[in-house]
Amino acid sequence: MTEALQKKVDFAIKLLRSIPTDDGPIEVSFSGGKDSEVILELAKMAGIPYRAIYKNTSIDPPGTIAHCKSKGVEVLAPTINFFDLVKQTGMPTRFRRICCSYLKEYKVCDRAVQGIRRSESVKRAKRYHEPEVCRTYPNKQKARIYLPILEWTDEDVAQFIAERGIKCHPLYYDEQGNFHVERRLGCIGCPLRSDIGKSDFVKYPKFLKRLIASTQIFIDTHPAAKTAKDYGNAYNRVFRALFCNSTEQYKSLTTGGMFPEIAIDPKKFLEDYFKIDLTI
Template sequence: MDKEQLAIARLQDAARLSEHRYKKPLMVTYSGGKDSQVLVALAERAGINFEVVNSHTTADAPETVYFIREQFKAMEEREIKCSIVMPRYKDKPVSMWTLIPQKLMPPTRLVRYCCAVLKENTGRDRFIATGVRWAESTRRKNSRGVMELMHKDPAKRIILMGDNDEKRQLFETCNLKSKMTVNPIVDWSDDDVWDYTHSEHLPVNPLYCEGQKRVGCIGCPMAGRGGRQREFMRWHAYEKMYISAFERMLDVRKAKGLPCDWQTGMDVFRWWMEDDNISGQLSMDDLMGEER
């Protein structure tokens, strides 16, 4: 079975389980990137009942936001249900810029609270499909599977690393109420994704045509120092918004009597961008000991 047919079979299995367990269609997550574009195309080809959901992170590039709106309009014309979910935290509307002061620290590679709040809350107690791929990082290769049943108790999580995993029956019969996930293209390479995109003539986020390698949140620590520097040169207003959020974060830390060796939002920003020339920094242990 080739990769396209295998991905379609995974989606069909997930759609069946979604209708059986949750009495709702499979929820396909959509970020406006190449992987989610392929995911939607495969779901359509699979002939399944599904809906498409975008988690509005508030830190995506304007071009990505516009592209998502255009694609959702086109999908709705094809009678696909689409929705954009606005983020909430502690039952209140939130953005990246208001979340940072509440968390009392910048988002980092080690503490990715932004993903947890702004993206990963979507689809709670549903069966979702994502474009996660092992080729994206070693961490994903070691921790993500073809299908997953996530639970706050790690001992109750079930991750199927292959289509014939011996835990498959347990996965299908488990009655835990939690989010279930299928990653249909988890074993696809970058070349596989682009080859499929071109062969099927799928719409492409215009940022890729500008040479961007990723189209996630601007300033994401996972993009690496060089990538983030290029992003802030391209979208300078976002640098100002981060610095402003860091200023408010420092105000809250001072008001709470917490350690605050940084003097300005720019000091925080330079530390956050991994500038080794900044002295008197708080250690990560100091920060992680506070609000999560």
């Protein structure tokens, strides 16, 4: 381990040992991803009382629950299935992430350790500056959040995992068994992905079909909703979310503008792109 990484490890352990435990064990927020593997290992190294918890979103990649259980992580069931949530609230987008508050972002313990790193994104770099923050959850519940690897880089994470002999989720390894630190684990089809989830839908097209079916139920049962008025059906809604940068572009593509004969049929376009019959 390099001297620079050792200093980061020492700081992380010191931070973890400074967390008060008078009100019970500390939650280690475990997602199954590489960063949560690191904070779980650091918690073990620090010798602190903790509860490693995985919040099942019902839409994480296959094998995630089994991997978490293999690590001795406690699995919490969601209060509502993702697709049932879509039926009630509509399809989530990068500007409307209601699914997170129901499936991931809720309080369990008064104090929690999370594997957030500033180098993951510009947004996180701007948002997080200190390794300890206070977070407010729905119903005005509050928790102290500790970020022991806030300043770690991908290289730090990869080196630590190699040094400690940590076995990560199978999706981090290629066919030759090589570990890829650049890979990310997360909800299937998450709109916050750089490609808005399209690559996930290519890999799991049946998931897309269920999303469309659930979105159609929302539209059918909420005719006054903006989604129903603007798009009419789930195929149009999903096409707009995945392939259009603006409402104007969506309208132009689906009407053909001045050339109606070249108008795109969203259902056919989605079926051709994802190579699946999306009839619901």
